[in-house]
Amino acid sequence: MTTQTEARAAGEAARATGWTVVVLVATLCGFVAGYAISLRTGIEPGYFEAPEAGGYGVVPGGPKMSEELKKYYEGLAK
Incomplete structure (x- = not known):
């Protein structure tokens, strides 16, 4: 026969194992x-590589894009 303390410890261990499984499956x-x-x-x-890609420290005098490439990127925004 198990004591109340042992039963509580077993329940807490099962709960911890259950949460571990839930977290791993969700991940x-x-x-x-x-x-x-x-x-x-x-x-x-x-x-x-496009100069319009913001946040990458591209200076305004960077490489120029061809007109064909500019039209392609403008078409993506539509």
Whole structure:
């Protein structure tokens, strides 16, 4: 026969194990969902080389884009 303290300890251990499983499953599901979305969307080729890509420290006198490439990026925003 188990004592009340032992029963409480066993219950707490089971609860901790249950939460560990929930966290691991949620993490795995989040990773798989994010990977699937990223796999389908991705980024456009040449995006990070474009002078319009903000936040990358590109100076205004940087490399010039061809008119064809400018029209392509303008068409993406429509």
